[in-house]
Amino acid sequence: MTEPTAPLRIGNFSGFYGDRFDALHEMLTGGELDVLTGDYLAELTMLILGRDRLKDPTAGYARTFLRQLEGCLGLAHERGVRIVTNAGGLNPAGLADAIRNLAGRLGIPTRVAHVEGDDLTAAHPGSLAAHAYLGGFGIAACLREGADIVVTGRVTDAALVTGPAAAHFGWQPGEYDRLAGAVVAGHVLECGAQATGGNYAFFRDADVRRPGFPLAEIHADGTGVITKHPGTGGLVDVGTVTAQFLYETAGARYAGPDVTARLDTVRLTQDGPDRVRVEGVRGEAPPPALKVGRNRLGGFRNEVVFVLTGLDIEAKAALVQAQLTDALAKSPPGEVRWDLVRTDRPDADTEETASALLRLVVRDPDQEAVGRALSGAAIELALASYPGFHVLAPPGKGAPYGVFEDVYVPHGAVDHVAVLYDGRRIPVSPAQDTLVLHDVAEPPLPEAPPPGPTRRAPLGLVAGARSGDKGGNANAGVWVRTEDAWRWLVHELTVDRFRDLLPECRPLPVVRHVLPNLRALNFTVEGILGEGVAAQHRFDPQAKGLGEWLRSRHLDIPEALL
Template identity: 30%
Template sequence: MAPKRAIRIAGCSGSTTDRRNAMTLLASNYENDPIDVLVGDWMSEGNMTGRANAKFTGQIDAYEPTFLEALEPALPYIAKYRIKVAVNAGASDTQKLHQVVTKIIKTKGLNLSVAWISGDEVLPQLLEAQKRGESPFENICTEEKLDEWQFEPISAQAYLGGLGIAKALEKGADIVVCGRVSDASPLIGAAYWWHNWQRSELDKLANTFVAGHLSECSSYSTGGNYTGFKNLECLGWTNIGYPIVEISHSGEIVVTKNKGSGGEVSVNTLTSQFLYEIQGPWYYNSDVTAILDDISFEQLSTNRVALRGVKGALPPPTTKVGITAKPIYQAEMHWFLTGLDVPAKARMIEQQIRAQMAPHIHNFSKLSFQIIGSPAENPTNQNAATVDFRVIAQARKAEDLAPAKFVRPCIDPIMCAYPGATPHLDLRQAFPKESFEYYVTLLPQASIAHQAHLSTGEVLTIPPPTATKTYPKHQPTQDSTINTVNLNTFGATVRAPLGTIVHARSGDKGSDCNVGFWVRYQDEYAWLQNLLSADFMKQLLANEYKGGRVERCEFPGLKAVHFLLKDHLDRGVSCTTSVDFLGKNCAEYLRSRVVEVPLRFVARGKI
């Protein structure tokens, strides 16, 4: 049988809060811009924990309801054009989501078969293995042992690969709903099914895995969260498009976007998305490991970019597991500080609040006072002179953050506070809300019962990979470049923000933060390689550096230097007290830091 043509897969959602109209937009335009499969990501470490608690308490449905808002209006077009759908929106109740989707389709009188994937919920297996002493289940971010964790698990979800999705599509499913599969798994499963690949075709799988990473955050590949965003204004900021990945039978990848949309697909936009969330030059998935040392992108034409240089290797014998604990509680309130002497004003109100809290403060597991922003020099309006003073606390029990113990002590100093003392009048955040500790570890794939459930009632078991490779605990790291060049050889310099000529992108994985930097020209890259050592990164971080491990690698094909900041974030998005709860602003902070930039690079123009 001759190989099928390249499959065209559109990434239509990157989170629960992505634009809801993407599925309908893409599916309804099939005749002008055909696609074969719609894939989407509705899960994150943030909503995984909340949905796990919803299942534990039984208060609300534990799947992700925003998926239905996107799917339902698109269903007539999906049925008409026979477009396949594979998504990870099941959260902690994929079976219930399957039932709801099936009912909606039946109500509409459409002929669509719905399958669902199970096996990601692994708390019993994990606790039994812990009891037998099979593993310390070390936290891959903090290196803490699970026995040392001070919280009670209520859920554990493993990141599944894409082969359950592939098997469901092979058996005739039109829509496949999943819980915690990896973000790239829907695309891997779709391509694996379409081309009838085998598990041994590692290069094809690795290319597809990276393609899945490029598309899983939807518009991040077409201009969203991109440091060159100012150049996109003329291309349309209000209608930034969605990535469409074309995958040939041989595994070659081309990324484009839906016709008529804004933004762009370029080497730079894809470099931005690629550097987001990776942990180094080895990229792990349940189905394959992608070796990224030689990765590059080639601009084929306007809005068409080819992926090059990815190599495949065996998958690890384990997969990542996210463990959610019983909730803790968090409350916060805000003051406004304006004009002169901001540090002294903050010091005064903090001491006054601490004095009021003294009888209860021992029950707080965390208490933080934060100045957010800085007043402009010689401001021309009052807003420019004002910063936010944030008080945030966490405790094991909700009653420990009751109004008499938190918000009243925060507000009561108002008549004896700093000049201009003004609290925020909206105190809804000052009452205790649930927050969830999250622990990331590894579980053998052989311990997971990965299954595909068809609409006929048939259940297909997906065996773990028979060939795997155990990788070192830490990624390859290089504290400084081996391509040493004296920085003085780049000529006269000017003090300027690093981001004057350097792009960057950062993100979170648990409490780890990654940040990648890249430049436009090869001579700029020689400078960047030599400037950005691990030690210089610690200097750039300044007061943000917490003493953690810094891992560094280079991607010459992208003119990029990448850093993994171990345990840099405050425990992760589900329970952090940081306003940069996704680690995305770390890159923007670092780009704003002033360094010595070669004058001739600046003369080429700013980013």
């Protein structure tokens, strides 16, 4: 590694299980780096790996990483780049062994360590996988002892950055401002190209057909710069970093196992082309409990989508709904949901644009109730229902679905251990100082702009947004790029206005968080995703498009901003 007085250059090559396969090679060859991180785990991924492990007890890790590493292990060794990844999933020891075998076969000397202690499945009966979110000090211990590759299971996404930073600069638990700065950098890097123009509201600002992957230059005081390798696609500016900063966060306190980062203290400034400086971050002691992500099987799910074409759409939908309700009356599924999506247009010049979609989703603990019974009832209507009857695809036998839940345990309930390349085991002490989380009072608001002429227009003409999921909840972060727009937004986009613009949110608890330094509002919507992404409660089960729906809604915007 570089000397501690120099910034630590940490890159990312994966934001999810299935991300760009060539990114590891691109990052190793695109410029100077000290550490490369790969994030493979999400709530849904843990469920997928849990089902893999049911079939094969030696499975449970991201096999893609091994294939990526096969062509890049020599490059990493030649360039002295260390690799830290949570690709170990449910079986970090298994992946560490597989990497050792790969390195031996390739003849490349590689010291592989792993972190364990997150697996609490045995303590949560009925779980397919229950894993605590560990912090970065297990990773730091592995790196301090000379590991070239560190494999983890379920750590926080930001721990992939805080661990290397703590190892490099010698940070200790309790150095909260420094750790919080690394947490913010880690959160920006964790989703790969989302920080460099991917999924960006203002994507037309640059060529984002193949955005490069991000990297952070982290300094000893915890400040940093977000950038990317020279010549790679996409862009890094205050907007792209703000967008990723708001992704899957909530209020001003961003809690983790090592530190609670105060998001309301973050300052972002453009530091040159494709460089954004991150500074001012303050940290507090972590909360007294660790988050545990618990995945379990919730039952069986099935769906069928009826195509309704031409006239009388509402009447056609009512007819088939009544027919199926009668047909399933003897043994109705436990949960039945109908959604009519009006994709049809009057006097359409193609059949597809003349058609609406009626979606039926059923769930039940019994596969028979959602499988053969529904399939038979739906298909038997083929010649006995509304005119033009057809479906997008016949319903299948029903598939199992998962449920994600957050539970919490004391820090001491996990045995956080760094397992070194030579077999030594280093216990990682739990947090000694903790602080109970509480909401931050809304900061003073700027003065509202004076009245003036307005025009009815989409919010997205002046505001960006990004949204995502946390279990059954969703967040939608909204930001603007000028102070005048901020003065208008913070007074205009109240919780009530948010609910008016997104009617699905009206019956649900909605909380607004104000982040003036970023000229941003972050809304959390509780329960909109039901029991989490694997339950597929709504057609956008991870709320990825919720922010773009909000941007498309019309309201009265001052003409001066347009």
